[in-house]
Amino acid sequence: MTHHLGANQYGKAETRVVRIVRDSPVHEIRDLNVSTTLRGDFAAAHVAGDQAAVLPTDTQKNTAFAYAKLHGVDSPEDYALALARRLLDACPAARQAQVRVEQYAWDRIGDHSFVRRGGGVRTAVVTVGPDEAHVLSGVEDLVLLNTTDSEFKGFLRDEFTTLAEADDRILATALVARWRHTTTDAGRETDWNASYDAALATLLSTFAGTYSRALQETLHAMGGALLDAQDGLAEVRFSAPNKHHFLVDFSPFRVDGLTNEGEVFVAADRPYGLIEAQVVRDDAPPAGDAWLGVPGFC
Amino acid sequence: MTHHLGANQYGKAETRVVRIVRDSPVHEIRDLNVSTTLRGDFAAAHVAGDQAAVLPTDTQKNTAFAYAKLHGVDSPEDYALALARRLLDACPAARQAQVRVEQYAWDRIGDHSFVRRGGGVRTAVVTVGPDEAHVLSGVEDLVLLNTTDSEFKGFLRDEFTTLAEADDRILATALVARWRHTTTDAGRETDWNASYDAALATLLSTFAGTYSRALQETLHAMGGALLDAQDGLAEVRFSAPNKHHFLVDFSPFRVDGLTNEGEVFVAADRPYGLIEAQVVRDDAPPAGDAWLGVPGFC
């Protein structure tokens, strides 16, 4: 009974590319974490140790640095598309290149000085083949919290259910969201930065403005709002840990008048609920391999 | 233009279940990180905020604890199968339950005393539907290193290629591997622990005994050896960072006779190569949803 090579891919992960634009005294910074992946006919490397078709991951890293200059980093999507196309061209055995980028935001504190903003990390995943290009934009670790307007009740119960119904609870998550563009830069000029800024604003305002009967409902509203706001998006995917904040029980404390009216909570680490969902435009074009190899649900 | 709910799932992630077996003065410990996921018809929760069909993630957590007693934890696979079946039964809207378990190993230092072993973490992922059950066993963060018998040369070059060919380098990885069983406990009694121990031994000995012309070749050999050794396995999947160890260049140091003959290396953090591949038995039965929702390549 024999066996064979199945699906495979390879690349360089987490190349930390920092691009400074210093054409004027007011410098700009683009701070990226870049991962590249090639897929194609690399069986000889696996089966026979033959590297003739393999563009080294070290070269992929070099190319990531060089393209930060040659192409520039107007947006992570734009840079990733250029880099993916280059890698596909440079490696004949590859039938597909995927580039994943995380971009860290910095706030300006001087003409050439910056403080890292923290908060959510902007992401882009592009997947390019000879005849297709897919772009996913997104955000990771976007930590959101509503102090009220969240309930959870009317749920299914069994003999292990001890959870009390909640009329008013904290709702918090560290959101991962990705949305698929129907257009790439092939057809028309997409303003990736404007699209991202608008998407983030939509997610935040919808989270803030939605009464929540479950995190599921909130996510669905956020996804729908995003699709409603931007015609160029085909679908949205969310992975959302329910970061539990438990009301601290003050009743055992022997202090007169000490009550906890939704005021003091313990922020728990583990376990956490994990809600994952997609919202899809009815006439969305096929996703192809847009999501292939993207870690996690989205 | 309207939109709809796409694929979705929910559950409780990273419930830290510690099971002590104290039937005799020589205690046993099972130290688990358990994540449960339900898939099915939960649209009402997303679209209308209606939880009637939703078994709370808090209940799933309670069940994970209760089943550590009611069913016990002979192996992570066995426990996960029992827990997944229970959750599927308890939640009529669910068509599938997936349970993921990480098991941390402890070494005995007394009848009721242990020291955590560290090293690779044993994993199990089971996916259960009304008519199917899939079991993936695996190991995470298994850090392996060969000090020699590894080369990398003959690779494709382009104008960005600067990598020198290497005749003798360190090969190191922090392996994630998962392998799919063709049998579950439905058909016959599987000794999950014996299978895991044998699989780990096969992976280690093949890594140690294989001359490597690329990490790809080493992985392929490991996967093949695992399938050869255990008839009950259908396929193996690997995600293997190439943990680069760069030879330190001593030539600029002005010290007579100081050379570096493959003796002193810097262990790099980022970037790293990332090699991912599957090895599949030729007559492997279909995987169904066995790999659905498993984060990363494998």
Place this chain on the structure above:
Amino acid sequence: MTHHLGANQYGKAETRVVRIVRDSPVHEIRDLNVSTTLRGDFAAAHVAGDQAAVLPTDTQKNTAFAYAKLHGVDSPEDYALALARRLLDACPAARQAQVRVEQYAWDRIGDHSFVRRGGGVRTAVVTVGPDEAHVLSGVEDLVLLNTTDSEFKGFLRDEFTTLAEADDRILATALVARWRHTTTDAGRETDWNASYDAALATLLSTFAGTYSRALQETLHAMGGALLDAQDGLAEVRFSAPNKHHFLVDFSPFRVDGLTNEGEVFVAADRPYGLIEAQVVRDDAPPAGDAWLGVPGFC
């Protein structure tokens, strides 16, 4: 030859206290990580297993939650002082209580909605005895970067020195800074929040405005500026990793006209320089135990 108990302390670390102020429809949030420590005569617990003098760490945790309501969290310093005094009172064997707080910042996105800001974490360490109280304010993980106006040259050389002199480099750090107040709330009302905001502004503007011949010089300027700006501060301590950004060498790439004029860098992880220094006001009052047990240099 015998031995004895030396210095010792105990407490509850990393209690995650979230305080919501909901007196009006516009809610406020204080998100804290609180660690409490007691020092005193607890020898019986160590030597004889006698807990009669030991206020349990579980009680300390409960008190941290209760005081978020009873006292409130106007500032981390103010809250920490109240909590430390309470713990000292509640535990007669204690001669000193130290409370350490990290406060995570959130930006408002609605009346009861927030997005976590990320970036630097505000810190406070208070140490309270029967007759003294010390307050350290600070910030952790404040990631700062200058794209120019930084050099490093004229340094000592030996036979292992290979570093080239740099006329123009990136200077970046993930700063930990703490500053000691000469006043506590005993003497007069200190506006801890105003002091912190001003201190952060001074640190940022001095970092941005200082030409740097070494990270040491930049830190010294930042410390001096902080003492100059606020009379109530006795000293400043810094722990500053030199987060290296290395210029990528484009010269081996065979691309016409491709140069790297300070534009593309690799952000390195490890190793990193680590510069640690204090700046002290000439007439600073004694620090007492203000810094005792504070992890790291500062």
Place this chain on the structure above:
Amino acid sequence: MTHHLGANQYGKAETRVVRIVRDSPVHEIRDLNVSTTLRGDFAAAHVAGDQAAVLPTDTQKNTAFAYAKLHGVDSPEDYALALARRLLDACPAARQAQVRVEQYAWDRIGDHSFVRRGGGVRTAVVTVGPDEAHVLSGVEDLVLLNTTDSEFKGFLRDEFTTLAEADDRILATALVARWRHTTTDAGRETDWNASYDAALATLLSTFAGTYSRALQETLHAMGGALLDAQDGLAEVRFSAPNKHHFLVDFSPFRVDGLTNEGEVFVAADRPYGLIEAQVVRDDAPPAGDAWLGVPGFC
């Protein structure tokens, strides 16, 4: 009102040195994380940006690599002493060099093949001046657990105390321990590896063999046993998080006969108790600066 430079130090942190000994077909590996620190008269760098006295941290890194060959790594203590002495010699302005080493253990799986062991990390901190040398050996992240023979009762109570007394609980910690040697290699040949192995064995056996009325008592016993076992040790310091394992309450579950007799626990992340203590030999020689700059309590 003026200010001045206070205490300061600088160096290179976390240089990842991997040393392969390949004098025979059976290779050896030493896997180190090395941090170097210099203290002395470096005021000119801070105050005036003058680097003439500053041995660059890059040079310190180079020296760490070179000494892995020139001196070798028989033990982390031995290597650190040699490296510290070299740095002190190479930098006239320095009055003291401190070298901190973490050593990761690997298990052999072939003549030139290894699997990383995980578990506790061996540490060494040496502090060398012109006329003194101090050596601290230790272990970090040594995760220990007793399933029984641990109680906690008879403690002080106040109005916030809700903790129930425990007759039989899990006791677990992730120990950091360091012990100070009275001898360095100046006086006689110390077998650092034999001492470390014996110390680890003493810590494990004492943890396993001690009935615990509090983590404090267990630590005290471990420290005492270590001093009793090795004449060359002056003191031991511990930092020990109390990794809480809470018994899961099965009483609300509506399952006949389901009880939890100390069998199922939830392993909590935060908060955690934190017990820190020293055990000191009665006639211990002064510690000098042995502990200066060591992060945390020990």
